[in-house]
Amino acid sequence: MSTSVQNAPGSGTAAAPGAPVGELVFALIIVSIGVVGFVAGAGIQTPPSASDIGPRAFPFAVSALLVVVGAGLVLQVLRGHRGAADEGEDVDLEAKTDWLTVGKLSGFVLLHAFLIVPLGWPVAAALLFFGAAWSLGARPWWRNLMTAIILALVLQFVFGGLLGVSLPPGFLEGFGVFGG
Amino acid sequence: MSSVDNFFLLMEGFATAMQPMYLLYALGGVLVGTAVGVLPGIGPAMTVALLMPITYSLEPTAAIIVFAGIYYGGMYGGSTTSILLNTPGESSSIVTALEGNKMAKAGRGAAALATAAVGSFVAGTIATVLLSFVAPYVAAFAVQIGPVEYVALMVVAFLTVGALLGSSVLRGLASLGLGLFIALVGFDALTAQQRYTFGSPFLADGIDVVLVAVALFAVGEALYVGSRLRHGPIKIIPVTGGWTSWLRKEDLRRSWKPWLRGTAIGFPVGTIPAGGADVATFLSYASERKLAKGENKKQFGKGAIEGVAGPEAANNAAAAGVLVPLLTLGIPTTATAAMMLVAFQRYQIPVGPQLFESNSTLVWALIASLYVGNLMLLVLNLPLVGIWVKILQIPRPYLYSGILVFAVLGAFSVNFTPIDVIILLIVGILGFFMRRYGYPIAPMVVGLILGPIFESQLRRSLAISQGDPVALVQSPVAATIYVVLVVIFALSMLLKRRQRQFEAMVVANADAPDVVRGSATAPETAAAPVTSAPDTREDTDR
Structure with missing residues (x-):
């Protein structure tokens, strides 16, 4: 060390x-x-x-x-x-400050804020995770995407479905387990 | 209130905390707490902040028990990381990390983990007993004090947290000022006038404390780490041998006194706002180093077990000590304590001197759950070390992306409006720059939370004295508090200087090439690995 x-x-x-x-x-x-x-x-x-x-x-x-x-x-x-x-x-x-990464991460959070209502929380969250992981250097893209989708669905299920937090379900509207 | 009464109240607290449902919540709390304590970049303060908006559906007692579990669990998890992760951690834990890390490298990681865990348990339990006996008396005193004394106590909290927690006094005070400023936005509680709302309806209700805390802790941290992410594989030192044989007779003989001394140092330091657990761990480390003799003394800086046992105990005892001013006076002295205070406010539990009287069932259930949580942590921590190491290996891009997702989830859940996510981002960027330029975060959070309470007490004091500010220092109790403040300051400054010199010396010594292997014998490394290093990805559990 x-x-x-x-x-x-x-x-x-x-x-x-x-x-x-x-x-x-x-x-x-x-x-x-x-x-x-x-x-x-x-x-x-x-x-x-x-x-x-x-x-x-x-x-x-x-x-x-x-x-x-x-x-x-x-x-x-x-x-x-x-x-x-x-x-x-x-x-x-x-390391020198990597401004590009800071910009990308901030951009994806901003994008997420605008997408929650039109696309629903799970899609917006999956996109945020996917974009952030890519910005931070995670590869390959398909593994990032799989992780993002699974994480978003699990969170929607646990918090939207089980704990009753009113997250807009988006395309999952109508599936009771994801909270409506 | 006699101590017999308190004993019965504590027993009632146990009766509450031992209900199966609450035991389950405590278990969940300590598991989540340990996990986030293990993960770099997430602390108990951030976790409590993140969980607050998404645990609204829980009843107050359950939520408080979960948060108490997270509070204690975070302490246990942190030591695992500093012992096993092969990168220099935060400066606050550098001395302990140094000894634990060196022990792990010399093949004694198991003993380091064990002495930390058992020491944390011993210290946590003794300190919780002390908390149960001391807190009611402080509370009984606290209900008698008026607004003037309350103002004095909060000035102490502000100045010690602001000026002493970070490394630069001015930066700490600037951070405090920013927190106080954000707290002003919205309606004035006394006259219902709008302040700093700039005509915006979104600002009229004020900026939510949880939102700011999540932004500063989670988004600020993710952006900052993202800007300087350490790339390459995560180097974890493998732990060898079955966990039942971790603490040998020799280790125990060398550990028990440091545990007790660490507790004796940690608890009082935790109760006074003098820089929190940092000061306690440093004091314990310095005294262990001084007290060690002969062969043991030579090991300091190269993996001395006393240097892990004492500071870890001091750290946990200080965590219990912090709860004394929090529960009896409503004054938080660390970021995590500040978030616990917010949790009380969320559930409409009045914090402050009246807490012990008005909500005694809840307070005693909380204290009882600390005993329970501590025991759970001891029982779970060592057998589960394989899981904690797994958690440590989460790829960092995923870890920080996950933190961002949880942060936006928490922010959105505050009011269910996307505008909160944008405010989250703005405050998060502020948090990024604060980290980059060396501004501590904790004073801002404490200012944000105590600011409104401070202002109303100040205005009450001045209303009573008809605007005469001299009244603020005329009460004998208040005057005493201010004198104590000056003493704390002088002592802390002195201590900080010593600490700096001391750490520089320790670090310089530790970089010397010769590694004393302690009582460890090298062949032990050949035993079946409990935990896998990044290059050997086998998961044989013992």
Whole structure:
């Protein structure tokens, strides 16, 4: 077992591959959420009869927290202190971020959201599994497809049929065991 | 309330938990919990979040028993993975993973698994006994405190979870702030004004906690792992020998003291919000290393059984300790505890100091089911290790695709609208970037869940004091709590620095080439394999 040294466990900041632009943008987004919180918070109506501090104070406090912490993070990143990316058994910290896979996975989840109603849950879920497995590099395609179909049917049966969760059955409409 | 009363209440709890139906639910819970604990990328917090929308049809007691089983099962499963999987795991478990992993490589994997399982059982049982005795007294104290003290306790929870759980204080606080912010979206509970809804009817009801949790845990994790998936075969260290002969006399002699010490360290650390099980396992590991003598001491970093026994016990004892503030005060200090709190809310069980009085049957059934679940785990875990290894070998593309499918299932089941799946994706992408840039997830979930309770208590406090913020620190109890907070902070910072140096030292030592084989003898490896390595795909069970 070789443990990489530059990602020493527990170290607060460590070198991550790639330029810090993304990290900087993320910190700036935190600041801007705080700013939006202030602007939109000013629009919150306060009933005149309110006997306590009203509905605005806490949103303002949270927005202030985000602005201050976000600004601190921007400074930290600019000074070269980077966040240590999350570790995990299946994570290869040496690998560069594979944006294409992230895009594909997100795309299939989005597609799934649009297909649930017209095609029914089992078909939409099978497509999601099939697409995600393919994006993550599983081959051959027919095994992925078989697994996807079986998984979707089993889930529809267990949750739609047995536990009574109202998943739209799609083409399985009328088969009682899959929930109607 | 006397302890005799509590004893009778506990016995009633057993009477509930021992009903065949509930035993079955507990069994299901511990099995699912162990399975997800074994699988990388899925934890008990994610599982409880995923199961919540799809277990609506269960009655509250059954659901809570299932979740309790998952909570304990996840701990057992996690140790199996860190011992048998040949990749560096999370930093939180790195020291234990190191010793267990080295033991497995030296052909002593069976002993490592056994000492972890029995140690978890011993620690879990003792800690659950402590929980049954301590919790009613804390609860009796808790019902007397007012909103001001409650605010103080939640400030402690926020700051310790936010600043101490992750590796970077600012990132933890940013994560906390994001959670608090999302919790604000929707109607204000006190004045019914819309906040941050931007005129959208979908946001008027607020963003569902379960939806956000599933998105952060499941979708964020799947996207993040997908972006950096470790390719190639899954290397699992084979375990040899029948499981009945796993813990030898010598191993037992070296393990029992670390188990007890680990329990003694883990339970108190779990009850205070000082970084959770991480700190407990580290403290236990460091003390075992210090206490070891002679030949045993040399094995540290190369597969010392004490280094598995102590921290695993501490880990489980801390898990029981976490339940003390959760059940008595309604304050979660870990992500899993936060999800348990959501489960209570879902079933309209009021959490907070009144829980022990208003729902004593349920609470005692939950505690009794922890005893039962612990015993089930001990009995099942070792014989079923072959199954757990099978689960570990699930091809990763299928594992993470499956996680995505379960996530969309859970999200859709919240309100049965596809819009929730789109919100799931958006929050999931946020979770992806948080993981990538080193922002911890747990503070966000805790902020999301405690935020609304905190705000209402804060406003109640200030209404009583007519807007004077000084009142928040004037009560002696609240002032004491804030002082304790400062002490916890100072200690934790010190401890973290030590931990960092210590881990760097351990890792450096462990990479040294010489492997001390302990008392293991190499020929044992030739025995019939209980579990198959990826290259030898035979499934002879013992």
